[in-house]
Amino acid sequence: MAQVEGAERYWNPVLETLPRDKLMALQLKKFKKIVQWAYNNSKFHRRLYQDAGLEPGDIKTWEDVRKVPKVEKGMMREIQRKDPFPYGEMLCVPLERVTEFHQTSGTTGQAVYQPDTWQDWEWWAEAWSYIMYAQGFRDTDRIFIPFGYNIFVAYWAGHYGGEKMGCEIVPGGVLDTEARILKIQELNATALMATPTYVLGMADKARSMGIDPARDLNISKILCAGEPGASIPATKNRMQEAWGAKVYDHVGATEIGAWAYECTAQPGGVHVNEALFLVELEDIETGKPITEPGRRGKLVLTALDREAQPCIRFDSKDVAEWAEEPCPCGRTFRWIKGGVVGRADDITKVKGVLLAPSAIEEVVRSFSELSDEFEVEVTKKGDLDDITLRVELMPEEAGHRESVEARLVDQLRLKTNLRYNIEFHDHGTLPRYTLKAKRFKDLRPKH
């Protein structure tokens, strides 16, 4: 067989460089198949489609794809109260075929349970192999995973994906941060997977132990998940400097799968894995499709091959925009600029201005005089919204507090159009988070 050009650069050299027309034809074919599968095997989907007057055979064009009703997380919670326990009417396979249980780590409402068959689990590992290979992971890597292995899918799938690629995986499960750092040093681990908050927290801890991660450890790649930090330039730079390593982002969710990844070309965004997922962008207000670059919308996602609990036109509420240029890495998969920039739900109106919490993070993390920890609290004073930003000044910067405050207020006003009360706290006194950080607190009374 002839060698495919660039075979060493891509996990799947054929699919990752497929011409757009062929890629879209493949997606349409797979989409029809998964809709038919769900219609045949899940009571929930059959009812949903019948109520919309839709038969799977009706789907012939991309116009038809958009007629397929979307699924929201709230609907999943509802049907999971029905049989069979505990997954309910979305389950498409007999219970005995389910081999994996996970649940969403959502911060609001009841969690959604996620069943997977062994075939689905291999699909998860395949999706992670695309991610890791694109980020330069190879079978020579020894990857340390400092993750409290539990009911959340996050790094379980990274663990299996790494194994599938032939990497050596060190599960850093119940060890505490200090023991994890010593183990990374002892084993000369070359790569790490963790949330941005924890990556920064570990570096802090290492320095307090007299270990400089950039100088004394051999980590060259860090794969982030769980929070948007690795796509926020200031946070990414902090991590890269602290560890002397390349930091890469990926995007995924329990109900959907690992659907987007940064490549080593780092164009300033993440590729959508269009071989395994159909990603649609739509206008937040009108629901009309957005195919052109440069306009923000809401993502609607389909996992094209997942069988136990299909994810078809899932309304993710993630906000993103298509990038214009093809990526220099040569992949034909489209990429989204700046990654997922927020959640349609998280974007709140403060003093009449739309505010995305990630914009505050970008400003705070661009100040080297401040630590990585911060908190934002929105309250109501009389009729007016009031925003307090709590930050920690680095001990050696104690004399520059006033100038830091003035510049911080300026930068925040520039980036978010809002005025903040700044509270300085002693270094090390704000809460440290290991999982998803809850830095944004909206304490205004709900109407």
Ligand SMILES: [Zn+2]
């Ligand atoms: Zn690329």
